[in-house]
Amino acid sequence: MARNFDVQPLDATFGAVVTGLRLAELDEPAWRELHATWLDHALLVFPGQHLDSAQQIAFAKRFGPLEFEMSPVSNVRPDGTLRQERDEGDDVVKILKGNMGWHADSTFKPVQAKGAVFRAEVVPQSGGQTGWADMRAAYEALDDGMRSRIEGLSAYHSLHYSQSLIGHVPKKGTDDYRNLGFQGDVVALRPLVKVHPETGRKSLLIGRHAHNIPDMPTEESEALLGELIDFACRPPRVYHHGWAAGDAVVWDNRCLLHQATPWDMTEPRIMWHSRIAGDPVSEAALA
């Protein structure tokens, strides 16, 4: 059967660039094929789609209910002025900086996210890439000793923890506090090895929000989690996308980590994030 679109795998263990389709006009057969392609590659990159907000939300909803429809990830204030790196007291700048550490989304909430549709509207001249790392391939690349060491282990996930590592103590009770996710930060315990609910593949569940493996001294836990991130997030398991305005991606948050990369915040960067909700059974925290 002729494909409904073209799929060019990335030079990595995961990910593909998809062309020859309009996301805003996907019929049912093309959608089913695209969904299967997504489960297989975990990250799909769609250059030059130029979706508007309604089209982005509609596309995201094909993957399931949304955790939220549309959130800016941006250093531009509503009044058009720029948030600068030196704006130390700015909670949004701190979150943008936090995003530069490898993480999965909403792992500090009772249900972690299924994925995200993410679109570039305004991009800086250089930097401001987004990177993803394949935690399926990372798990498979572990040696037997490490695999048996981590089997059955879990870690707590917390946004307060990860932000405190970069010196961020958010201002309680503000809109930013709520909107940036601090309100949803509960005690979430998650396994280090996760089974994907749709593909059955095992993957590592780590990242900057993970801390304090139960029954392990804090230093040992930090060292182990750090070692796992360093090992997991390197070639051939990583891809960094240099954005052009109008590009969109969709990633599987159940088996990838992601990060932003630095840019000169005297330049605007405006990205739009639609977050696909996790299945409350398969993506629930252990406690």
Ligand code: OGA
């Ligand atoms: C996010 C995120 C990275 C980026 O939107 O959840 O981590 O490149 N974004 O802005």
Ligand code: MN
């Ligand atoms: Mn994120």
